[in-house]
Amino acid sequence: MSQFQLTESFVDELKSWISRDLSAEITSALTLLFPADIAELFEELSKVECKYCLDHLEVNKAVEVIAEVEEDKREMLLMMYSPKEIASRFIENLNSDDAVDILYALPKALSQEIISYVTDLEYSIQLVSLLHHDEDTAGGLMAKELIKVNLNWDLAQCTEEIRKQAENVTKVNAIYVVDNNDILLGIVPLKLILLEKAKTNVSQIFDTNVIYAEVHTRGEEVANIMSKYDLDALPIVDSLKRLIGLVTIDDVIDFVKEEADKDYQLLSGISENVESKDRIWVLSRSRLPWLIIGLGGGLMNSFVIRGFENQLSTNLQLALFMPLVAAMGGNAGVQSSAIIVQGLANNNLDTKNIFPRLAKEFSVALINGLICSGLLLAYSALVGNSLNIAEVVSISLLAVILFASILGTLIPLILDRYKIDPALATGPFITTTNDLIGLFLYFSLARLIL
Amino acid sequence: MSQFQLTESFVDELKSWISRDLSAEITSALTLLFPADIAELFEELSKVECKYCLDHLEVNKAVEVIAEVEEDKREMLLMMYSPKEIASRFIENLNSDDAVDILYALPKALSQEIISYVTDLEYSIQLVSLLHHDEDTAGGLMAKELIKVNLNWDLAQCTEEIRKQAENVTKVNAIYVVDNNDILLGIVPLKLILLEKAKTNVSQIFDTNVIYAEVHTRGEEVANIMSKYDLDALPIVDSLKRLIGLVTIDDVIDFVKEEADKDYQLLSGISENVESKDRIWVLSRSRLPWLIIGLGGGLMNSFVIRGFENQLSTNLQLALFMPLVAAMGGNAGVQSSAIIVQGLANNNLDTKNIFPRLAKEFSVALINGLICSGLLLAYSALVGNSLNIAEVVSISLLAVILFASILGTLIPLILDRYKIDPALATGPFITTTNDLIGLFLYFSLARLIL
Numbered sequence: 001m002s003q004f005q006l007t008e009s010f011v012d013e014l015k016s017w018i019s020r021d022l023s024a025e026i027t028s029a030l031t032l033l034f035p036a037d038i039a040e041l042f043e044e045l046s047k048v049e050c051k052y053c054l055d056h057l058e059v060n061k062a063v064e065v066i067a068e069v070e071e072d073k074r075e076m077l078l079m080m081y082s083p084k085e086i087a088s089r090f091i092e093n094l095n096s097d098d099a100v101d102i103l104y105a106l107p108k109a110l111s112q113e114i115i116s117y118v119t120d121l122e123y124s125i126q127l128v129s130l131l132h133h134d135e136d137t138a139g140g141l142m143a144k145e146l147i148k149v150n151l152n153w154d155l156a157q158c159t160e161e162i163r164k165q166a167e168n169v170t171k172v173n174a175i176y177v178v179d180n181n182d183i184l185l186g187i188v189p190l191k192l193i194l195l196e197k198a199k200t201n202v203s204q205i206f207d208t209n210v211i212y213a214e215v216h217t218r219g220e221e222v223a224n225i226m227s228k229y230d231l232d233a234l235p236i237v238d239s240l241k242r243l244i245g246l247v248t249i250d251d252v253i254d255f256v257k258e259e260a261d262k263d264y265q266l267l268s269g270i271s272e273n274v275e276s277k278d279r280i281w282v283l284s285r286s287r288l289p290w291l292i293i294g295l296g297g298g299l300m301n302s303f304v305i306r307g308f309e310n311q312l313s314t315n316l317q318l319a320l321f322m323p324l325v326a327a328m329g330g331n332a333g334v335q336s337s338a339i340i341v342q343g344l345a346n347n348n349l350d351t352k353n354i355f356p357r358l359a360k361e362f363s364v365a366l367i368n369g370l371i372c373s374g375l376l377l378a379y380s381a382l383v384g385n386s387l388n389i390a391e392v393v394s395i396s397l398l399a400v401i402l403f404a405s406i407l408g409t410l411i412p413l414i415l416d417r418y419k420i421d422p423a424l425a426t427g428p429f430i431t432t433t434n435d436l437i438g439l440f441l442y443f444s445l446a447r448l449i450l
Numbered sequence: 451m452s453q454f455q456l457t458e459s460f461v462d463e464l465k466s467w468i469s470r471d472l473s474a475e476i477t478s479a480l481t482l483l484f485p486a487d488i489a490e491l492f493e494e495l496s497k498v499e500c501k502y503c504l505d506h507l508e509v510n511k512a513v514e515v516i517a518e519v520e521e522d523k524r525e526m527l528l529m530m531y532s533p534k535e536i537a538s539r540f541i542e543n544l545n546s547d548d549a550v551d552i553l554y555a556l557p558k559a560l561s562q563e564i565i566s567y568v569t570d571l572e573y574s575i576q577l578v579s580l581l582h583h584d585e586d587t588a589g590g591l592m593a594k595e596l597i598k599v600n601l602n603w604d605l606a607q608c609t610e611e612i613r614k615q616a617e618n619v620t621k622v623n624a625i626y627v628v629d630n631n632d633i634l635l636g637i638v639p640l641k642l643i644l645l646e647k648a649k650t651n652v653s654q655i656f657d658t659n660v661i662y663a664e665v666h667t668r669g670e671e672v673a674n675i676m677s678k679y680d681l682d683a684l685p686i687v688d689s690l691k692r693l694i695g696l697v698t699i700d701d702v703i704d705f706v707k708e709e710a711d712k713d714y715q716l717l718s719g720i721s722e723n724v725e726s727k728d729r730i731w732v733l734s735r736s737r738l739p740w741l742i743i744g745l746g747g748g749l750m751n752s753f754v755i756r757g758f759e760n761q762l763s764t765n766l767q768l769a770l771f772m773p774l775v776a777a778m779g780g781n782a783g784v785q786s787s788a789i790i791v792q793g794l795a796n797n798n799l800d801t802k803n804i805f806p807r808l809a810k811e812f813s814v815a816l817i818n819g820l821i822c823s824g825l826l827l828a829y830s831a832l833v834g835n836s837l838n839i840a841e842v843v844s845i846s847l848l849a850v851i852l853f854a855s856i857l858g859t860l861i862p863l864i865l866d867r868y869k870i871d872p873a874l875a876t877g878p879f880i881t882t883t884n885d886l887i888g889l890f891l892y893f894s895l896a897r898l899i900l
């Protein structure tokens with residue numbers, strides 16, 4: 001089918017079936033939908049209605065739906081089951097990476113209780129060990145399920161092993177080759193298993209050139225490696241190079257999206273990860289920090305201006321261009337910081353040597369500053385403004401653009417060096433700082449020149 | 451191997467080998483690297499040095515390198531070959547989607563000449579038909595290479611066909627099932643081909659529940675579908691539902707990144723897709739448009755202020771809070787527009803009915819505006835500022851935040867309705883507009899109250 005379109009009439013019909021307890025209709029309607037569609041549908045249903053649906057789905061599908069549902073909704077739904085039920089109905093039937101994603105989001109005590117009810121001892125140990133990893137590292141993104149074969153086997157043995165292991169693995173990406181100590185040696189593309197003869201030995205055809213990552217690698221780095229080398233799956237090894245897990249592309253694409261969304265929101269002055277459908281208070285809370293910082297900056301501005309009240313009262317025309325100078329500093333600063341933050345996120349910036357970077361940013365700012373100042377001077381001459389004021393405004397404009405660009409370049413680089421998210425240096429922070437510096441420069445120049 | 455680290459000494463050694471024509475050393479050093487690494491290395495080499503490397507690589511690897519190299523560099527490199535050579539050495543050995551990506555980026559006349567030299571007639575027809583599609587649609591992203599089997603075959607026939615087709619296909623994602631007219635009917639997971647008996651018929655095991663997209667679907671929509679349903683590959687059909695191509699996740703992840711980068715840059719006031727390593731003039735040109743718009747906005751601001759010069763000269767204190775009011779309008783507006791743009795990009799916003807959206811934005815703005823105004827009043831009372839001025843500033847602040855939020859919500863929604871990229875409404879544009887409106891409100895209120 002093409003993509004499913006959720007309609008109001010469908011939701012209404014489903015709700016009425018649920019209220020009349022028409023379980024057969026529910027089951028047959030939901031069977032036609034993909035888990036992701038049911039998760040979308042759940043957004044429109046109450047938690048009791050959702051539970052009714054979950055309980056009338058086939059176990060494997062219910063599990064996939066739970067993995068797809070949004071975090072807040074999921075927690076609400078799970079709370080309607082006992083920890084023991086959560087373990088037996090959901091956690092035990094999920095791939096370890098999805099199970100861990102769910103457990104991460106729950107209160108720690110609850111997730112431990114749930115794990116204690118997992119009957120498969122080996123699996124519960126896997127879950128505990130996965131939970132030890134930071135959510136944003138390779139260890140936190142990886143699943144334990146993967147297909148590995150021994151170097152010394154032939155392809156018939158491999159196929160046999162794949163048959164056995166494939167039952168636990170939803171999607172087979174590739175077959176990894178290990179030695180007797182589980183050390184990762186290489187990879188056999190699934191294609192070759194189909195194409196080569198059964199008697200062929202793994203050691204004859206496997207490719208030693210396999211890209212892997214260490215378990216502590218940051219999620220961003222994992223995403224960069226996978227996208228650079230066009231990988232569907234990335235094997236993860238421990239410090240002894242033993243194969244311990246696999247990160248698959250679907251987890252990474254979500255990660256890339258989340259990271260991009262976070263940076264975008266920081267740039268726009270939103271300090272929590274929110275969506276437009278979140279509740280009013282959440283939306284409001286996510287925006288307040290930056291507004292209050294902006295307010296503080298504005299009050300500091302008022303002090304700066306108060307310090308130059310004499311200049312202002314003798315030359316009221318100076319007031320006309322205050323917003324211009326302040327805004328241009330903000331604009332230029334945001335432009336510079338954004339390109340640095342993006343370069344850092346995409347891993348294509350040399351952070352060891354920042355002077356060439358600064359020199360380049362300075363040149364760009366110089367060109368743009370001169371053009372803007374020139375335009376402003378030309379305009380003033382044309383309109384017949386006071387040339388003294390025009391001079392002050394133009395020189396400040398150039399100075400502010402230069403200053404803002406340097407600051408916009410330096411601050412994210414410095415934050416990055418101290419392992420702080422450089423995206424914090426974008427948006428309102430840089431704007432507010434540059435407003436302040438801009439006005440100070442402007443009035444100082446006015447004092448000098450006028 | 452773990453990820454390759456490009457070192458200066460490696461580059462220097464390679465350059466010296468090239469200058470001494472030590473082709474054996476070059477070939478053996480490059481054999482150890484992945485195409486993506488060689489593409490990265492090429493960024494450090496001159497075009498003559500790159501060509502030397504390309505000519506000493508195995509054909510299939512050279513082709514992959516060309517597909518990985520950045521667009522500007524690639525065009526430069528290709529120009530060192532004749533159109534006939536480009537066809538025979540590169541285009542003929544690439545998957546059709548990568549070939550088309552390269553051809554898209556070249557001048558139209560040149561790419562047509564290249565295709566005319568492609569000796570495989572069927573392939574050249576495929577290329578021409580792919581080039582007809584818009585680069586940002588399913589048709590522009592898809593490859594023609596895929597594995598399809600007939601409904602009536604058994605698995606032994608399938609395996610045979612896979613062997614035949616797999617030679618052209620780098621990565622096997624799934625096997626698609628079609629009828630005699632090539633109409634897409636379903637999918638067989640590769641896993642099943644391994645697990646089921648050879649005598650099993652395709653019709654017995656194939657899954658009719660396959661997600662597909664039509665050839666004209668926008669790239670953003672393709673990315674949303676694949677990430678929603680966790681797909682590695684999405685089959686593409688024509689208007690008769692005939693299977694004509696396949697979009698794979700690696701193309702989509704690049705697309706998602708590019709789109710996110712573009713929106714991020716627009717929000718920060720950069721109007722071309724640039725990277726920090728682009729040339730100074732390119733960087734400068736990408737930032738000028740918004741700076742000049744900002745400049746224009748600033749000049750309009752000066753007109754607004756000039757219109758209220760009387761208020762200002764009798765109440766110089768008004769000048770103190772001008773930057774505050776202007777900046778807060780900008781901040782609140784950017785926050786609102788960013789969340790709308792993101793909601794539109796992630797496809798989780800109901801655009802049919804915008805009034806609930808506006809009402810919500812208004813509520814959020816009301817809460818935040820009241821808090822900010824309250825803080826400002828409290829501060830003024832504490833410091834002992836003139837209460838009249840404090841009143842004007844607080845009321846304007848509330849009004850500006852409300853106004854900016856509504857505008858920040860409406861403009862991207864309106865742009866989207868008229869099929870204009872809503873991200874254009876973020877960043878300096880919204881800031882500049884709100885600066886202007888903020889100052890106007892501020893002085894109008896001052897005239898009323900003082």
